[in-house]
Amino acid sequence: MTAKRRARLYEEMSMASRRYLASYVLFNQAIADHLGLHPTDVQFLSLLSAAPAPPTVREVAEMTGLTTGSATRLVDRLERGGYVTRTPDHEDRRRVLVTPVPDRLDRVTAVWDDLGQAWQTLLDEHTDEELEVITRHMNRAHDLSHAQMRRLRSQPKPD
Amino acid sequence: MTAKRRARLYEEMSMASRRYLASYVLFNQAIADHLGLHPTDVQFLSLLSAAPAPPTVREVAEMTGLTTGSATRLVDRLERGGYVTRTPDHEDRRRVLVTPVPDRLDRVTAVWDDLGQAWQTLLDEHTDEELEVITRHMNRAHDLSHAQMRRLRSQPKPD
DNA sequence: GCGACTCGCTGCGTCACGCAACGAACTGGG
DNA sequence: CCCAGTTCGTTGCGTGACGCAGCGAGTCGC
Numbered sequence: 001m002t003a004k005r006r007a008r009l010y011e012e013m014s015m016a017s018r019r020y021l022a023s024y025v026l027f028n029q030a031i032a033d034h035l036g037l038h039p040t041d042v043q044f045l046s047l048l049s050a051a052p053a054p055p056t057v058r059e060v061a062e063m064t065g066l067t068t069g070s071a072t073r074l075v076d077r078l079e080r081g082g083y084v085t086r087t088p089d090h091e092d093r094r095r096v097l098v099t100p101v102p103d104r105l106d107r108v109t110a111v112w113d114d115l116g117q118a119w120q121t122l123l124d125e126h127t128d129e130e131l132e133v134i135t136r137h138m139n140r141a142h143d144l145s146h147a148q149m150r151r152l153r154s155q156p157k158p159d
Numbered sequence: 160m161t162a163k164r165r166a167r168l169y170e171e172m173s174m175a176s177r178r179y180l181a182s183y184v185l186f187n188q189a190i191a192d193h194l195g196l197h198p199t200d201v202q203f204l205s206l207l208s209a210a211p212a213p214p215t216v217r218e219v220a221e222m223t224g225l226t227t228g229s230a231t232r233l234v235d236r237l238e239r240g241g242y243v244t245r246t247p248d249h250e251d252r253r254r255v256l257v258t259p260v261p262d263r264l265d266r267v268t269a270v271w272d273d274l275g276q277a278w279q280t281l282l283d284e285h286t287d288e289e290l291e292v293i294t295r296h297m298n299r300a301h302d303l304s305h306a307q308m309r310r311l312r313s314q315p316k317p318d
Numbered sequence: 319g320c321g322a323c324t325c326g327c328t329g330c331g332t333c334a335c336g337c338a339a340c341g342a343a344c345t346g347g348g
Numbered sequence: 349c350c351c352a353g354t355t356c357g358t359t360g361c362g363t364g365a366c367g368c369a370g371c372g373a374g375t376c377g378c
Contacts, residue, residue, distance in 0.1 A: 022202065122299055137281075
């Protein structure tokens with residue numbers, strides 16, 4: 001009986017996560033439309049605002065799953081829009097660091113935070129322990145999906 | 160002090176969810192590459208496999224955030240690939256129902272489930288209560304983001 | 319100082335997408 | 349019964365994000 005309950009929990013969670021992830025994709029698109037950007041751009045800006053240091057163009061490519069060529073184009077768009085600037089790396093003059101422009105970036109996170117305020121009330125409903133549970137789960141899922149991606153890439157394609 | 164701890168939990172969760180969502184986007188791309196499909200296609204197939212009934216083309220558009228024109232093209236691709244079939248709706252002969260092809264769809268969910276096995280071990284580490292907490296959070300976040308999207312669309316663009 | 323490598327950039331072709339207009343099918347009022 | 353008005357999915361068209369391959373510039377090792 002407890003196994004049956006367990007199975008139901010798995011099923012519910014599977015459905016919940018699909019809807020959750022789908023709503024994120026749609027939400028990301030909505031923000032992009034709102035700011036006149038592309039979903040990829042918003043996705044990257046979200047990551048950039050959380051990055052510990054300005055990434056190189058190559059790292060931008062890895063973060064977004066694009067090729068370096070497309071990453072160059074991505075940075076072109078964002079630079080033209082004033083969201084980032086290109087800074088030469090003095091350590092290695094081949095490299096170009098992508099530096100966020102705080103003012104401009106705030107306009108993006110403002111949309112995020114406008115939602116964030118409603119988010120806050122959602123988070124307030126959780127206890128500390130619950131937050132830790134959710135955070136831990138997301139971190140593990142993140143690690144796992146990276147491991148799986150490496151596996152997937154090393155496998156032959158079914159076509 | 161407890162407020163400080165609370166703030167740290169928020170911050171950690173914010174970071175975790177960004178990474179989590181980013182890894183989902185990358186993972187979705189990896190699956191798409193692996194199957195020779197597009198991220199949008201995989202995204203939609205995931206939703207289709209969880210849908211209670213075959214959606215119309217219009218509903219496909221709403222699920223994915225595309226226009227009806229692009230949804231037609233999406234269905235074209237998937238039909239050509241043998242993932243879905245078009246079924247006329249006898250209630251309203253203008254409508255076209257998009258019906259999944261179970262065999263073909265299994266090949267997609269197989270990749271999901273191959274990951275799912277590793278996922279299973281991740282889920283096994285959680286207690287029933289923890290699973291409920293996570294599921295509830297995802298459901299609320301889903302509802303919230305839909306509400307926010309409606310608000311965002313009704314707002315004027317900052318340009 | 320010379321080859322091998324890595325960095326980011328750039329033509330080029332492909333194709334997903336939004337837009338707008340279209341025919342077909344449904345709906346309602348006269 | 350019929351004739352606007354609406355809604356359905358489809359389709360031509362233009363735009364632009366993307367992958368690919370090749371490039372000069374900079375770095376590293378023998």
